[in-house]
Amino acid sequence: MTLYDEEFSARRRLTLRGHASAPGGTRTAQPVHATHAVRSEQDLLSVRHAVRAATVEAGFALVDQTRIVTAASELARNAYVHGGGGSLTIEVLGHGPRRGVRLTVRDQGPGIPDVDKALTDGWTTGSGLGHGLGGARRLMHEFTIDTAVDRGTTVTAIRWNDR
Amino acid sequence: MSPREDATRQRLHDVLCEREKEIADRWVGLQLEQTDANELDASDLHTEAAQLISALTAGLAGDTPVHRLVVSQGELRSCVMELSLHRARAGASPTDTSLAVLSLKQALLEAVQHTTRDTAELFAAAVLINRLLDAAGALSFETYVEGREEIIQRQSRQLLEVSTPVVRLWRHVLAVPLIGTLDTTRTQVVMESVLQAIQDHEAQVAIIDITGVPAVDTAVAQHLMHTVNAVRLMGADCVISGIRPPIAQTIAQLGIDLSTILTKATLADALAAAIQLTDEPTLATGGATDPAAASR
Amino acid sequence: MNGPRPSAVPILRLGDVLVTGLLNELDDTSALAFTDELTERIAAEGARGVLIDISRLEIIDSFVARTLTELTTMARLLGARVLVAGMRPAVAITLVELGLELKGVETALNAEQGMSALGWSQVHQPPGGVPYDALR
Numbered sequence: 001m002t003l004y005d006e007e008f009s010a011r012r013r014l015t016l017r018g019h020a021s022a023p024g025g026t027r028t029a030q031p032v033h034a035t036h037a038v039r040s041e042q043d044l045l046s047v048r049h050a051v052r053a054a055t056v057e058a059g060f061a062l063v064d065q066t067r068i069v070t071a072a073s074e075l076a077r078n079a080y081v082h083g084g085g086g087s088l089t090i091e092v093l094g095h096g097p098r099r100g101v102r103l104t105v106r107d108q109g110p111g112i113p114d115v116d117k118a119l120t121d122g123w124t125t126g127s128g129l130g131h132g133l134g135g136a137r138r139l140m141h142e143f144t145i146d147t148a149v150d151r152g153t154t155v156t157a158i159r160w161n162d163r
Numbered sequence: 164m165s166p167r168e169d170a171t172r173q174r175l176h177d178v179l180c181e182r183e184k185e186i187a188d189r190w191v192g193l194q195l196e197q198t199d200a201n202e203l204d205a206s207d208l209h210t211e212a213a214q215l216i217s218a219l220t221a222g223l224a225g226d227t228p229v230h231r232l233v234v235s236q237g238e239l240r241s242c243v244m245e246l247s248l249h250r251a252r253a254g255a256s257p258t259d260t261s262l263a264v265l266s267l268k269q270a271l272l273e274a275v276q277h278t279t280r281d282t283a284e285l286f287a288a289a290v291l292i293n294r295l296l297d298a299a300g301a302l303s304f305e306t307y308v309e310g311r312e313e314i315i316q317r318q319s320r321q322l323l324e325v326s327t328p329v330v331r332l333w334r335h336v337l338a339v340p341l342i343g344t345l346d347t348t349r350t351q352v353v354m355e356s357v358l359q360a361i362q363d364h365e366a367q368v369a370i371i372d373i374t375g376v377p378a379v380d381t382a383v384a385q386h387l388m389h390t391v392n393a394v395r396l397m398g399a400d401c402v403i404s405g406i407r408p409p410i411a412q413t414i415a416q417l418g419i420d421l422s423t424i425l426t427k428a429t430l431a432d433a434l435a436a437a438i439q440l441t442d443e444p445t446l447a448t449g450g451a452t453d454p455a456a457a458s459r
Numbered sequence: 460m461n462g463p464r465p466s467a468v469p470i471l472r473l474g475d476v477l478v479t480g481l482l483n484e485l486d487d488t489s490a491l492a493f494t495d496e497l498t499e500r501i502a503a504e505g506a507r508g509v510l511i512d513i514s515r516l517e518i519i520d521s522f523v524a525r526t527l528t529e530l531t532t533m534a535r536l537l538g539a540r541v542l543v544a545g546m547r548p549a550v551a552i553t554l555v556e557l558g559l560e561l562k563g564v565e566t567a568l569n570a571e572q573g574m575s576a577l578g579w580s581q582v583h584q585p586p587g588g589v590p591y592d593a594l595r
Binding site for chain 2: 543544545546547548549550551552554555556560561566567568569572573
């Protein structure tokens with residue numbers, strides 16, 4: 001059969017998704033799936049590179065890449081400054097031609113006592129302009145915060161390529 | 164795996180090996196009967212059939228349970244997906260596509276019939292073939308739908324690009340005439356192309372003309388504001404022209420503050436303002452007025 | 460930080476204008492050191508303008524944004540005008556969506572236009588004296 005270039009690329013993408021949707025697996029393709037430490041200023045920089053690579057892998061255009069890397073930078077900085085360090089997990093999600101990147105940032109810090117307030121622009125206890133959480137939320141499509149006082153904070157954020 | 168299933172599987176494997184050509188031909192024949200043959204090229208079908216049958220034979224030689232064989236065996240899987248994508252692009256209907264895969268059942272079963280007349284054995288073979296190829300039918304349908312979705316997405320992306328031209332109107336002045344309903348996606352595409360064009364042309368002023376836009380909602384007005392602010396951050400200026408009465412009303416009712424934005428009634432007025440702006444030294448300020456700039 | 464130390468970012472002087480640029484790989488400590496050094500140079504050299512080229516920055520997060528706004532404010536207090544030049548389109552979009560508009564920060568398309576806006580012209584004519592598009 002004739003194998004056009006686009007046909008081939010479509011098949012390749014579908015195959016990526018397919019291996020993961022095999023029985024027992026989730027619907028999450030994982031060509032890139034890595035957890036990075038966020039414990040130093042240097043880590044804040046290297047995390048950006050890793051997130052950039054993942055967005056390229058997922059086929060995001062430049063502006064979307066920038067949005068996701070910026071959101072990652074905000075979240076990682078939050079974990080570093082407020083959470084006393086933590087980790088950032090990057091996953092490339094695949095639903096056929098629909099691709100996405102999920103960032104999961106965890107810290108074991110003091111937690112956020114008032115999440116609504118923390119999402120309000122201008123509210124901050126550390127450096128930055130207090131746009132960290134709220135801003136990151138605006139740059140991503142899905143955004144959840146799991147936090148409790150003295151039990152740390154986990155922020156999960158996803159951006160898709162088709163919205 | 165029961166011994167009976169093992170034996171049936173072995174039988175199917177042997178039949179596939181021995182009667183490869185016969186099964187392939189029969190399958191292609193069945194497909195051509197079922198569908199509008201003119202859409203499909205018979206030689207393509209033969210190549211597909213040969214590939215799929217050899218993948219199937221290889222898969223049966225392994226020990227993956229039959230109902231998982233199609234999804235988990237790489238070569239088999241990609242054969243089924245290629246076949247379905249090919250049909251999706253050729254414009255075949257989803258039913259035809261699934262049926263094409265499922266008609267392989269008949270071809271297989273007929274081949275098995277040549278090797279045994281024992282009803283119990285035939286029944287076991289039929290069950291096995293069904294379990295094997297039902298998964299293929301499902302995968303084929305799924306792939307078909309995804310292939311179509313991709314085509315639709317690509318077309319809507321292309322349409323978006325076509326519907327948002329950025330034109331150079333004057334030295335250092337760009338214009339974006341927007342026509343039709345603005346939604347969030349389109350406004351975002353506009354924003355990106357305006358900013359890129361500013362960088363490419365070193366433009367000092369970008370005019371967004373919305374004469375052809377029937378209505379805006381809060382989200383779109385917000386995106387327009389974003390566009391203006393982003394243009395300023397890049398060091399250029401933005402003029403919005405052609406705000407029609409209903410849109411002016413909406414903006415007022417929504418309480419959106421456009422006071423920091425330069426607006427003009429017509430594209431012509433906007434162009435005049437833009438030319439005036441480019442005569443002055445290049446300068447843009449994010450938000451508040453700058454005392455140092457004023458004193459200069 | 461134990462007092463100011465030389466930052467990794469070069470700062471050039473052209474007449475009464477200081478010219479500098481930010482790079483991607485700037486960590487927080489270096490960014491703060493840069494702010495310190497730049498404000499000291501403005502005061503010591505009596506600079507009237509500062510051009511910060513950011514065309515190499517691939518992202519601006521709230522920390523860098525704050526650094527830029529603070530620099531602008533401090534420079535203004537010291538009598539100098541700051542111009543931020545060359546922001547990339549993707550960065551501008553993201554910054555706006557992030558909710559940061561760099562209030563009060565003046566911007567220019569590129570370093571060349573920024574310099575001419577600061578009154579630094581190659582043919583030594585007063586600011587605004589040379590229409591940029593004289594051929595119009």
